[in-house]
Amino acid sequence: MNTEQNTKNDALIHVKNVKKYFPIKGGVLKRTIGHVKAVDDVSFSINKGETLGIVGESGSGKSTLGRVMLRLLDPTEGSIHFNGIDISHLKRREIRPHRRDMQIVFQDPFASLNSKMSVAELVEEPLLVQTKLTKSERRAKAIEMIEQVGLRAKDRLKYPHEFSGGQRQRISIARALITRPKFVICDEPVSALDVSIQAQVLNLMKDLQEEFNLTYLFIAHDLSVVKHISDRIAVMYLGRIVEITNKKDLYEEPLHPYSQALLASIPIIDTGEATKAKKEKITLTGDIPSPANPPSGCSFRTRCPFAHERCKVERPELIEKEKGHFVACHLYDK
Amino acid sequence: MKKHAVLDVAQLKTYFYLNNGQVAKAVDGVSLSISPGETVAIVGESGSGKSITALSIMKLINKPGRIVNGEIALNGKEMQALSEKQMTGIRGNDIAMIFQEPMTALNPVFTIGNQITEILRKHKKMNKKDAQAKAIHLLKTVGIPRAEEIIHEYPHQLSGGMRQRVMIAMAISCDPKLLIADEPTTALDVTIQAQILDLMLEMKEKFHMALLLITHDLGVVSEYADRVLVMYGGQIVEQAKTKELLRHTKHPYTQGLMQSLPKLDEDVDRLGTIKGMVPPAYNFPAGCRFSSRCPFVMDKCKVSNPELTEIDTDHFVRCHLYENAGDES
Ligand SMILES: Nc1ncnc2c1ncn2[C@@H]1O[C@H](COP(=O)(O)OP(=O)(O)OP(=O)(O)O)[C@@H](O)[C@H]1O
Ligand SMILES: Nc1ncnc2c1ncn2[C@@H]1O[C@H](COP(=O)(O)OP(=O)(O)OP(=O)(O)O)[C@@H](O)[C@H]1O
Numbered sequence A: 001m002n003t004e005q006n007t008k009n010d011a012l013i014h015v016k017n018v019k020k021y022f023p024i025k026g027g028v029l030k031r032t033i034g035h036v037k038a039v040d041d042v043s044f045s046i047n048k049g050e051t052l053g054i055v056g057e058s059g060s061g062k063s064t065l066g067r068v069m070l071r072l073l074d075p076t077e078g079s080i081h082f083n084g085i086d087i088s089h090l091k092r093r094e095i096r097p098h099r100r101d102m103q104i105v106f107q108d109p110f111a112s113l114n115s116k117m118s119v120a121e122l123v124e125e126p127l128l129v130q131t132k133l134t135k136s137e138r139r140a141k142a143i144e145m146i147e148q149v150g151l152r153a154k155d156r157l158k159y160p161h162e163f164s165g166g167q168r169q170r171i172s173i174a175r176a177l178i179t180r181p182k183f184v185i186c187d188e189p190v191s192a193l194d195v196s197i198q199a200q201v202l203n204l205m206k207d208l209q210e211e212f213n214l215t216y217l218f219i220a221h222d223l224s225v226v227k228h229i230s231d232r233i234a235v236m237y238l239g240r241i242v243e244i245t246n247k248k249d250l251y252e253e254p255l256h257p258y259s260q261a262l263l264a265s266i267p268i269i270d271t272g273e274a275t276k277a278k279k280e281k282i283t284l285t286g287d288i289p290s291p292a293n294p295p296s297g298c299s300f301r302t303r304c305p306f307a308h309e310r311c312k313v314e315r316p317e318l319i320e321k322e323k324g325h326f327v328a329c330h331l332y333d334k
Numbered sequence B: 001m002k003k004h005a006v007l008d009v010a011q012l013k014t015y016f017y018l019n020n021g022q023v024a025k026a027v028d029g030v031s032l033s034i035s036p037g038e039t040v041a042i043v044g045e046s047g048s049g050k051s052i053t054a055l056s057i058m059k060l061i062n063k064p065g066r067i068v069n070g071e072i073a074l075n076g077k078e079m080q081a082l083s084e085k086q087m088t089g090i091r092g093n094d095i096a097m098i099f100q101e102p103m104t105a106l107n108p109v110f111t112i113g114n115q116i117t118e119i120l121r122k123h124k125k126m127n128k129k130d131a132q133a134k135a136i137h138l139l140k141t142v143g144i145p146r147a148e149e150i151i152h153e154y155p156h157q158l159s160g161g162m163r164q165r166v167m168i169a170m171a172i173s174c175d176p177k178l179l180i181a182d183e184p185t186t187a188l189d190v191t192i193q194a195q196i197l198d199l200m201l202e203m204k205e206k207f208h209m210a211l212l213l214i215t216h217d218l219g220v221v222s223e224y225a226d227r228v229l230v231m232y233g234g235q236i237v238e239q240a241k242t243k244e245l246l247r248h249t250k251h252p253y254t255q256g257l258m259q260s261l262p263k264l265d266e267d268v269d270r271l272g273t274i275k276g277m278v279p280p281a282y283n284f285p286a287g288c289r290f291s292s293r294c295p296f297v298m299d300k301c302k303v304s305n306p307e308l309t310e311i312d313t314d315h316f317v318r319c320h321l322y323e324n325a326g327d328e329s
C-alpha cells in the first residue's frame, strides 16, 4: 500500500499535502504574529474497509487532521479526495450530500450529547438533517440502530444522564452510524472509559465494521488500543507523519526513533508466557516542543538520541524504506 | 499486623452519607501494610475506592464522607487519635502525596520556588537562603533543567511533565518515609509517563521511601510494583506479589481485567469482556459485589460476601470459588 499511488479504485479517502495552520493573534491590534502548524504537510490514503490508526502525543495534530478530513475545518493547503471527489474546495452547500457518508465519534461521551434530547431523538437527528425520511421511518431506523449498538429498544425514551460512559459512547456510535456512512472517524472513542467497558466498545466497533463494511480512521494515544483495531498505523509528531506502515511492521520493526521510543515507553504486562523480550529501552529526554515554534529541520531532533548536524538544517521527507513502510528520518535517506 | 511496617491499615471503612439518605461505601474493610522500601500498587476501575483509600490514610476526608472504622498506623504509631494540627505535621513530613492532576495541587499564584521553600521552612525550619538553595537542588534532583530560572516561574508556565516533576520535588523535600502517588501519570503522554515513573522509582531507592502507587494500568503495575492489591467495590478482591498475581491470576474480576486489555505482543480478533458495569457504591449487589458481573457466579455468591482468604503463600483472594477447594461439586 503506497501513500502516493493509492488513488486507484480501492482507496476511499486520499489526503494529499494537507496543512492546517491556526493563526496566533497578538498585540493590541490582534494581528497575526505567527502560526500553530497543527497539521503540516500530511499525505496518506485509506482503502475501503480498512482501519487506519493514528497515534501521537497530545498536541501532535490528530484531532485537527480528522476535522479537516471531514471538512469540519477548512484545510490551509492540500486536497482531500473522498470516493474520487475532491471535497477540499467544495462550498458548504455542496458538501452536504457527502456528509451522511462521513461521520465522527468523539472522545467525551458526556460533552458530545445534547442532554435535553432523548436517546431516540439523538439517534434520529442526523436523519432529519441529512435525509427526507418521514417521522415514522426515522423512528423505526433509530430503534433498529439502538439495538444494533447493544442498547435496548426501551432505552430510547431515556436521556443521556441516565447512562454510564460506555453506554453513552454506544449512543454516539448509533448516531454516527444511523446514516449508514462509508467512513467513520473515531477520535479517542474509548479513552475516557474503564478497561472492561473499553473492551466492550472496541468489540462493538469491530462487529459494526464487518456488518456495514465501514472504513475507519481511528485516533488514539494508546498504542495497544490502536494496534488492536487497526490494519495500518500512522505515527504523528508535531503535525507531521513520521512513520506509516502496517501494524505488524510498526510493532516488530519500528524505524523512526520516535516510534521506537513510543513503543518502548509502554509498560508491558509480564504474564510469564513467552512475552517478547522488550526492545532496548530508548528513553526520551525533554518535553514536546510547541507546535507554534517547532525546531528547525527535523522537529523531533531536540529529543532524538540519534540527532546529527543534518537534522538541524534539513527536514526529512517521508520515504518508502521497505514496501509500504514509510519513514521520515535522515537515518534512512542517506 | 506486620512488624516494622511503614504503614499499617486495618479494616478501614470510609462511607459517604448522601443527601437522599443513601450510604456510599467507598472503602469498606480495607487492610494493607507496606514495608520500608516496598512499592505496593492499588489497581482497580473508576469508583473502586482507590483515591478514597489514599485520602483516608492522609486523613483528608471531608463531609459528607467519614472514616467510620479502622486503624491506621504509621511506623507503628496509631494516627486516629491525632489532632488536625499533628496531622498537618505528618502530611508532607512523614507521608507525602502526589495527585493525578498537578495543577490542582500547585498554587497558581505562587512561584515554583515559593511553594517548595514554604514547605522547607515550615517542616524543616530552614531559613530563607538555605531553603532556596535546597529548592534548586531538589529541582535538579528531579531532572528539571534551568532550575535557577524555574524557581521564579509559575505553574502555568510549565508543561504537564515538568509540573509532575515539581510535585515529586515537593513530595521528597522532607524525606518522607511513605510516598503515596495517586495516578501520577494518567494525564501525561506515554513517553513522559515513562520518564516520571522511572524518576519516582529512582527517588524511592535514593531516599529509601516506601511507595503506594495507585493506578488503573496493569502494565504500570507489572513494571513498577513489588506487590499489588486489586480493588473492586470498595474492597480488596485479590492481593499478591506482582509476578504471582499476573501469572497466576485467581479472582474472576482480575482475570476479566487481564482479558479485556488489548496487548501489544499478541493479536486477538475480539477482546474478552466483563459484562455489565461497575455497580455504584451506594447500591452494591447483596453477597459478593462482583456477583452481578461474574461469569462463574454460584447461588451462594448472591447471598454471602466471601472473605479475603490466603490460598497460597501471600496470595489472597476474595471468592467463593477458592473457599474449601474440593468440597464444592
Ligand atoms: N482552533 C484552534 N485554534 C488554535 N490552535 C489550535 C486549534 N485547534 C487546535 N489547535 C492547536 O493545534 C495543535 C494540535 O491540536 P490537536 O487537538 O489536533 O492535537 P491532538 O493530537 O488531537 O492532541 P490530543 O491528543 O491532546 O487530543 C495543538 O497545539 C493545539 O493547541
Ligand atoms: N464526595 C463524595 N460524595 C459521594 N460519594 C463519593 C465522594 N467521593 C467519592 N465518592 C464515591 O466513592 C467511591 C470511590 O471513589 P474513589 O474516588 O476512591 O474511586 P477511584 O477508585 O479513585 O476511581 P478513579 O479511578 O475514577 O479515580 C465512588 O463510588 C464515588 O462515587
Ligand SMILES: [Mg+2]
Pocket: A062, A063, A064
Ligand atoms: Mg485530540
Ligand SMILES: [Mg+2]
Pocket: B050, B051, B052, B182
Ligand atoms: Mg481516583
